[in-house]
Amino acid sequence: MADNRVLTLDFPDDTAVDLVFEDGCDVAHYNDDYYDYVYSETNVFGVAANLVTSEHFKNNATLNELRQQDLLESYERGSFDFETFVTEALRENSWDFVDGTLEQYDYKRGYYRVNFTFSTTLGQLKAAVNADAREVAPFTVVVHTSIGDLTID
Numbered sequence: 001m002a003d004n005r006v007l008t009l010d011f012p013d014d015t016a017v018d019l020v021f022e023d024g025c026d027v028a029h030y031n032d033d034y035y036d037y038v039y040s041e042t043n044v045f046g047v048a049a050n051l052v053t054s055e056h057f058k059n060n061a062t063l064n065e066l067r068q069q070d071l072l073e074s075y076e077r078g079s080f081d082f083e084t085f086v087t088e089a090l091r092e093n094s095w096d097f098v099d100g101t102l103e104q105y106d107y108k109r110g111y112y113r114v115n116f117t118f119s120t121t122l123g124q125l126k127a128a129v130n131a132d133a134r135e136v137a138p139f140t141v142v143v144h145t146s147i148g149d150l151t152i153d
Contacts (some may be wrong), residue, residue, distance in 0.1 A: 002136035005152055006122075006129050011145060013123025019139035021047050024113035029102055038112045039091060044098055047138050048116045049087035054135055056128035061119055062097065069093070 002019060023042035027034035039045060052062045063086075066072050071089040075082065090097050097116065104110040122143060128136050141152040 002125065002129060002139045002141045002152070003133055004129065006125055006141060009122060009126075009143060009150075011122055011143060013121060013126070015122040016144040017120050017122050017125050018142040018144070019051065019118040019120065019125070019136060020142060021116045021118075021139050022113060024111055027102075027110055027112045028108055029104065029110045029112070030108035034112060035094070035100070038100070038114060039094065039098075042114055044114045044116055045087045045090045045094070048090055048097065048118070049083050050135065051118055051139070052090075053083045053086050054128065056131060056135070057118075057120055057124055065096070066090075069096070 021044060023044065025038055025041045027038060048062070051057060052060060052066075066086065066089055071093060072085070075085045099115040099117075101113050101115075102110050103113070118139070125136065125141070143150040143152070
């Protein structure tokens with residue numbers, strides 16, 4: 001969980017950090033209509049869009065990828081909430097931005113886990129936590145250092 005513990009980390013501000021959102025739910029996987037159910041139950045795209053459109057993480061890789069794929073072209077500035085628009089763009093192109101894995105219990109039931117990973121720097125993360133820790137609270141923090149990865153759950 002990204003919280004005030006991040007502020008105690010004594011690494012340079014340009015240290016690479018991944019923010020990882022992972023959630024899931026039980027599904028009936030014998031037909032392929034369970035994805036939308038899991039996306040809705042976990043709100044993975046809403047959580048992702050909130051972070052991607054944050055003022056603390058401007059020009060991030062996910063937003064740039066949306067731009068490169070021309071998925072933001074139809075948005076008219078000021079016409080409605082940009083975060084909602086990005087949520088729908090991510091949902092419509094889910095395979096490009098969210099990973100999913102299915103653990104099968106038997107031939108028709110299982111657990112589908114979704115994962116969204118957002119790369120940033122420790123300095124940006126600290127600024128976001130200082131401003132509004134709720135914005136990054138749903139995420140596990142993975143700090144990449146020269147001696148290994150430090151995970152804060």
